[in-house]
Amino acid sequence: MPLSAARQVEGDAPARAILVGVDFGGKRGFDDSLDELALLAESAGDIAVARVIARRKAPDAAFFVGSGKADELKELVQLHQAEAVIFDQALSPAQQRNLERHLGVAVADRTMLILEIFGARAQSHEGKLQVELARLQYLSTRLVRRWSHLERQRGGIGNRGGPGEAQIELDRRMIGERLKNIKKQLEKVKRQRSTQRRARERNATFRVSLVGYTNAGKSTLFNALVNAEAYAADQLFATLDTTTRQLHLDGITRSVALSDTVGFIRDLPHTLIEAFQATLQEAADADLLLHVVDGASPELRAQMAEVQRVLDEIGAGAVPQVVVFNKLDRMDDTKRPRDLLDAIELPSGERVTRVFVSAKTGEGLDLLRTRIAEATAVRADVDLNADAEPSFDGLVEPATGSEEAGVDETVRTGTYHSHA
Ligand SMILES: Nc1nc2c(ncn2[C@@H]2O[C@H](COP(=O)(O)OP(=O)(O)OP(=O)(O)O)[C@@H](O)[C@H]2O)c(=O)[nH]1
Ligand SMILES: [Mg+2]
Numbered sequence: 021m022p023l024s025a026a027r028q029v030e031g032d033a034p035a036r037a038i039l040v041g042v043d044f045g046g047k048r049g050f051d052d053s054l055d056e057l058a059l060l061a062e063s064a065g066d067i068a069v070a071r072v073i074a075r076r077k078a079p080d081a082a083f084f085v086g087s088g089k090a091d092e093l094k095e096l097v098q099l100h101q102a103e104a105v106i107f108d109q110a111l112s113p114a115q116q117r118n119l120e121r122h123l124g125v126a127v128a129d130r131t132m133l134i135l136e137i138f139g140a141r142a143q144s145h146e147g148k149l150q151v152e153l154a155r156l157q158y159l160s161t162r163l164v165r166r167w168s169h170l171e172r173q174r175g176g177i178g179n180r181g182g183p184g185e186a187q188i189e190l191d192r193r194m195i196g197e198r199l200k201n202i203k204k205q206l207e208k209v210k211r212q213r214s215t216q217r218r219a220r221e222r223n224a225t226f227r228v229s230l231v232g233y234t235n236a237g238k239s240t241l242f243n244a245l246v247n248a249e250a251y252a253a254d255q256l257f258a259t260l261d262t263t264t265r266q267l268h269l270d271g272i273t274r275s276v277a278l279s280d281t282v283g284f285i286r287d288l289p290h291t292l293i294e295a296f297q298a299t300l301q302e303a304a305d306a307d308l309l310l311h312v313v314d315g316a317s318p319e320l321r322a323q324m325a326e327v328q329r330v331l332d333e334i335g336a337g338a339v340p341q342v343v344v345f346n347k348l349d350r351m352d353d354t355k356r357p358r359d360l361l362d363a364i365e366l367p368s369g370e371r372v373t374r375v376f377v378s379a380k381t382g383e384g385l386d387l388l389r390t391r392i393a394e395a396t397a398v399r400a401d402v403d404l405n406a407d408a409e410p411s412f413d414g415l416v417e418p419a420t421g422s423e424e425a426g427v428d429e430t431v432r433t434g435t436y437h438s439h440a
Contacts, residue, residue, distance in 0.1 A: 035126070037066040038096055041108040042074045042085060056256075056286070056319075057108045057130065059235075063256045064136045069100040083122065084115045094123050104128060110287070113162035131158065131289040134257070138292065141260040146209045147299070151260075153202045154295035160195050217305060225275045226396040228267065229303045231331065232312035233323035234258075234283030237346040241312055241379035242280035245389070250280050257283060262302050269393040276396055279306070284330045286322070293333060304336035308395045310388075315345035315376065316352075328367050341372050342391055348378040360384045361391070 039054045039061060051057065058068045072093065074085045083090045084107065093105060104126040105119065111129045119127040128136075135155050142148045230238040239252035239259050246265040251258055260282050267278040279302055293300065303309060311327060313320050324343075331337050343364050348356070357376050360383075364374040375391055377384035 034065050034067045035103040036069045036101060037061050037104040037106050038070045038072060038093065038100065038102045039068050039106050039108070040072045040074065040085070040093065042076055042079070044076060044078065051108065054108060057106065057133075059256050060130065060133045060137065061106055064133050064140070066104060066106070069102055070096055072096065079109075079115075082115065082118050084109075084111055084119070090119065090122055097123055097125055106130075106133060110289075116162055130287055131291075134285065134289055134292065137257045138260060141257055144261045146206075147261045149202055149206050149209065150295040150299065153199070153206065154289065154291040156195050156199050156202070157291045157295070158289070160192065160199070213301070225277050226308070227277050227279065227306045228308045228310060228392060228395075229279045229281060229306035230310050230312055231281065231303050231327060231336075232283060232310075232344075233314065233327055234285050236283065236312045236314040236317075236323070237379045238283060238312045239280050241310075241344065241346060241377070242278060244379045244382060244385060246278055256285065259283065260299075262299055267392070269389055269396070272393050272396055274396050276392070284327050286326050288326075288330060293330065297334070300330075300334040300336075303331065304334050304339065306336070306339055308392065309336065309339050309341045310392075311341050311343045313343060313345050314347055316347040316350035325367050337368075340395065341366070342388075342395070343372055343374040344388060345374060345376045346379050348376045348383055349381050350378075360387055 039057050041051065041054050041057065043050050043052070052073065054068075054071045054073070058071070061068050072089075074089045076086060080086050085093070096102065097105065102125060105123055105128075107127070107129045109129065110131050111119070111127070116127050116129065135151070135158060138151045139155060142151045230242055232238050234256045235254065235258075237252075239250045242248060242250050242263070242265075243252060246267055248263070248265050250263050259280060262279050262281045264277050264279040267276040269276060281302055282296065282299060309331070311324070313324055317323060328337070331339075343366075345357075348360075360376040362374050363371045365371050373391060375384060375388045377388055379385075
């Protein structure tokens with residue numbers, strides 16, 4: 021039995037959960053609908069039985085929401101016979117503890133949900149280690165109802181008090197030991213990876229990585245491009261482990277590898293980004309990123325910005341990108357582009373190629389393949405005659421075409437982004 025004894029996300033009966041979002045007024049990224057939180061909860065095996073929005077100027081130190089709202093939540097818990105209350109924002113350990121005592125049910129925040137989903141999805145040895153590292157780091161500051169194995173053994177939520185003090189002390193010590201152990205194992209995996217990386221560099225494979233917001237359709241696109249059967253589902257974080265396949269492109273003899281990897285999300289817990297360094301490194305080491313966007317999502321701007329933020333954080337901000345607007349088949353007729361290929365401005369102001377596709381129907385995929393093939397050609401030339409090609413100066417020149425111009429020929433997939 022692992023220390024982390026989380027409730028098994030897939031196996032157990034779903035918990036009835038109340039979702040809570042607190043609007044602090046005008047702050048970036050507040051999701052009024054709580055739709056994404058609901059999807060996260062569903063992906064973690066909960067059912068949302070009610071949604072509550074609170075408005076405050078600043079978080080309450082004790083309860084995050086005000087005490088009036090906390091009382092209201094308590095009534096709702098009883099009314100809906102809820103077993104958990106899930107907050108869209110991060111709670112401090114003290115707030116979480118206080119709320120659990122006050123409400124008498126498990127209290128979780130967004131971070132915890134994401135950690136739970138990751139925990140249930142991790143397949144590879146490395147993935148599991150990374151998730152456990154993130155989870156223990158989070159846990160070491162808070163021992164709470166939802167993850168307490170005492171609760172699990174008793175088999176009932178809703179008892180007052182939570183785990184006993186002696187047990188908490190014991191857990192803390194064990195967590196410390198386990199953390200040390202996992203870090204050591206991950207070091208070893210990291211060394212193996214850098215050996216593999218050196219081998220790949222020697223054989224001059226062109227590496228393409230799919231990146232993007234969770235549920236954008238990366239795995240579906242991966243399957244369509246390489247004829248694979250990677251797990252794709254209408255869930256957040258369906259993919260955790262990296263899968264890599266050879267990508268065959270007409271007329272290209274150079275070996276091209278395509279990787280599908282973990283999706284990003286708003287407020288991705290920092291502990292996870294840190295723990296998943298090795299997996300995310302895949303993107304930073306790529307020669308080309310296919311930034312997959314759910315072209316039918318009303319949130320696509322914010323999602324793109326979030327992806328770009330994480331890319332910068334993991335050192336992949338300067339890797340050349342092609343932006344892929346997926347789910348063309350679901351786009352409003354009025355929003356359907358005239359041209360499936362044009363240019364788009366990244367948050368950094370950089371203009372890069374954009375291709376519209378439907379991974380589902382296959383529309384636009386030929387165009388995308390051509391674009392990838394062109395990118396491999398550019399990079400191969402750069403590698404082979406690094407200093408003998410003055411025409412490559414165009415690569416670093418800012419594009420000047422107008423948005424209306426459709427295909428902007430000055431925009432090349434080989435463009436390096438600069439970030440302020
Ligand atoms: N209509 C439509 N649906 C799509 C398309 N591409 C993907 N989907 C659906 O979108 C959902 C998510 O697809 P995935 O391929 O799992 O997305 P992902 O980006 O790999 O997601 P994570 O691995 O969870 O981060 C699935 O239900 C897909 O069937 C598309 O082109 N059109
Ligand atoms: Mg996926």
